[in-house]
Amino acid sequence: MGLVGADVAHLKAAAAAMAPIASTVTGQATAIRSAGSLAAGAAGDAGLGGTITKVAAAVSTATTDTGTVVGNLKNAVEVSAANVATASGTK
Amino acid sequence: MSATAFAVPVGDPGTLKRAAGTFATLGSDHQGQLTKFNGQVQNALANWRGPIAEQYAVVAGDAARRFSAVVKALTAVHGALNTYASALETAQGTIGSLNRQVAAKDGASAQNQEARSLSGQESTVASTLRQAARTCEQALQTAQTTLATQCPDTMTTAQFVQAVKNAENRLNNPEKGADPVTLYTGLEYMLTAYALFASAKGGVAGAKAGNELSESEKLLEALQTQLNPMAKKMIAQLHDSVEQARLLRGWEQVTMDVEKSVKAGQAATAVEGGSFLEGMLKAQNIEIEAKGAHAAASTSSGAAALDALFRTSKVDVILAPVTIAFGIHDLIWPAGDSTVEKTGNRVAGGVGAFGGALALATWAGGLFGVTWEIPGVDIGTGVIAGGMLLAAGLWAAGDAIYTYRHQIWDGLKDAGEWTWDGLKDAGEWTWDGLKDAGKSIADMPGNVVHGLEHLANPLDW
Numbered sequence: 064m065g066l067v068g069a070d071v072a073h074l075k076a077a078a079a080a081m082a083p084i085a086s087t088v089t090g091q092a093t094a095i096r097s098a099g100s101l102a103a104g105a106a107g108d109a110g111l112g113g114t115i116t117k118v119a120a121a122v123s124t125a126t127t128d129t130g131t132v133v134g135n136l137k138n139a140v141e142v143s144a145a146n147v148a149t150a151s152g153t154k
Numbered sequence: 155m156s157a158t159a160f161a162v163p164v165g166d167p168g169t170l171k172r173a174a175g176t177f178a179t180l181g182s183d184h185q186g187q188l189t190k191f192n193g194q195v196q197n198a199l200a201n202w203r204g205p206i207a208e209q210y211a212v213v214a215g216d217a218a219r220r221f222s223a224v225v226k227a228l229t230a231v232h233g234a235l236n237t238y239a240s241a242l243e244t245a246q247g248t249i250g251s252l253n254r255q256v257a258a259k260d261g262a263s264a265q266n267q268e269a270r271s272l273s274g275q276e277s278t279v280a281s282t283l284r285q286a287a288r289t290c291e292q293a294l295q296t297a298q299t300t301l302a303t304q305c306p307d308t309m310t311t312a313q314f315v316q317a318v319k320n321a322e323n324r325l326n327n328p329e330k331g332a333d334p335v336t337l338y339t340g341l342e343y344m345l346t347a348y349a350l351f352a353s354a355k356g357g358v359a360g361a362k363a364g365n366e367l368s369e370s371e372k373l374l375e376a377l378q379t380q381l382n383p384m385a386k387k388m389i390a391q392l393h394d395s396v397e398q399a400r401l402l403r404g405w406e407q408v409t410m411d412v413e414k415s416v417k418a419g420q421a422a423t424a425v426e427g428g429s430f431l432e433g434m435l436k437a438q439n440i441e442i443e444a445k446g447a448h449a450a451a452s453t454s455s456g457a458a459a460l461d462a463l464f465r466t467s468k469v470d471v472i473l474a475p476v477t478i479a480f481g482i483h484d485l486i487w488p489a490g491d492s493t494v495e496k497t498g499n500r501v502a503g504g505v506g507a508f509g510g511a512l513a514l515a516t517w518a519g520g521l522f523g524v525t526w527e528i529p530g531v532d533i534g535t536g537v538i539a540g541g542m543l544l545a546a547g548l549w550a551a552g553d554a555i556y557t558y559r560h561q562i563w564d565g566l567k568d569a570g571e572w573t574w575d576g577l578k579d580a581g582e583w584t585w586d587g588l589k590d591a592g593k594s595i596a597d598m599p600g601n602v603v604h605g606l607e608h609l610a611n612p613l614d615w
Binding site: 080101139 | 163164165167168169170172173174176180183184187190191192194195197198200201210214216217220221224227228231235242243252287290291294297298301302304305522530608
């Protein structure tokens with residue numbers, strides 16, 4: 064691929080930096096669902112409360128799945144860094 | 155008369171506002187994570203080249219779009235809840251004031267008279283609050299719908315199938331003179347099918363694919379051997395040379411497509427299911443770590459050809475052909491036991507086939523406002539159009555083949571009875587009779603022809 068050892072280190076660093084993003088995003092999903100429950104309980108209107116819960120669940124699901132995608136991207140970078148390292152003789 | 159002449163609306167506006175504030179904070183934080191994410195993606199791609207880097211860039215672009223969609227939804231939820239909290243607070247305050255006015259009167263009679271005089275105001279306040287609640291609900295539902303167009307993994311199966319049916323209707327009934335690219339790129343729900351496919355729910359089930367692989371292999375064999383001579387004879391019956399050529403090309407294309415589906419099935423079994431994204435990444439890892447690993451997992455030569463399909467895709471970016479290949483596989487052999495479920499999966503498979511090409515169109519067109527540059531990725535407009543045409547053709551052919559797969563299979567089992575002359579003599583293998591034959595393989599060609607017309611000119615629906 065034309066990459067050198069410094070690039071491998073760069074890739075590894077990028078992969079490592081993705082981990083806290085995935086973790087934070089996953090945590091946000093939980094917070095979103097909790098905020099939805101809080102709001103639904105305070106709405107005072109059964110229909111509105113149900114809608115709030117559904118929307119919060121949908122946003123939470125989207126956020127969870129985004130966290131999963133970020134985690135998978137982190138793994139992809141790690142795998143490629145390892146392969147580049149092998150190919151470039153730095154490992 | 156009690157001090158509470160009028161019922162104070164229930165609910166806690168203070169808590170609602172705090173929850174709304176939490177949504178706003180989460181939206182801001184999520185935006186911050188998107189900024190970090192984009193920065194790290196750019197870092198990763200700064201000197202990284204090759205097919206994995208390209209695939210990574212496309213998936214990262216889709217993830218960035220998801221981030222933005224969530225931020226937008228959180229902002230909308232914050233606004234809706236905050237507005238309703240204010241309305242609730244106002245209503246509670248007004249009703250409380252009315253109650254105090256009633257309580258201030260001396261004696262039950264005076265209080266009752268005061269309550270009656272204020273009942274009109276109370277009614278207005280209650281009505282206004284109900285309207286505020288409905289407005290809030292509508293705003294929240296709109297936010298959820300908007301989110302679903304970008305993150306279809308948040309939709310229920312029924313919602314998704316309906317969205318796909320709507321899209322299918324638009325494809326089948328385009329407005330006269332509609333520009334193909336505009337038509338396709340306008341189907342925002344279909345554009346996002348890729349994201350659904352990338353979710354755990356949309357993954358390719360390896361075990362299921364393995365069970366059905368033998369049937370697809372038999373179909374391929376039949377297309378290449380038994381059915382091919384029949385098709386040639388059938389084509390020869392046509393008087394119009396242009397029609398002959400078109401049908402011949404179409405038949406060859408169907409054979410090629412089924413061959414691809416066989417290889418996709420083999421890949422699915424090798425990947426062992428999981429989410430589509432996981433499978434995609436696994437497949438990519440196999441390619442990097444052990445070239446030809448697919449072939450090692452199977453004794454057939456088809457697996458090696460699959461590698462070639464993935465490596466030498468005409469659309470240059472690996473993601474698209476993988477998505478198209480798996481999408482058409484699920485279209486022809488949908489998972490699920492019930493008819494409804496099969497239909498839903500069938501539609502989803504078709505959308506998956508579209509999604510690969512359209513994800514590229516989305517990305518390259520910048521239709522979702524993702525502004526950061528992707529080093530190393532250069533997708534031309536012509537490539538995108540080609541991908542869309544390919545997807546359209548696959549969907550049409552797959553749809554026809556799926557419909558008659560059991561007849562094909564049943565017919566193959568009784569292949570000894572299948573002779574051109576016999577069918578011809580029985581009056582079943584005629585152009586007019588194809589529609590009404592209603593049994594065995596005799597139905598299939600007419601419907602495949604219908605699909606082939608789409609193959610030959612997929613946008614002329």
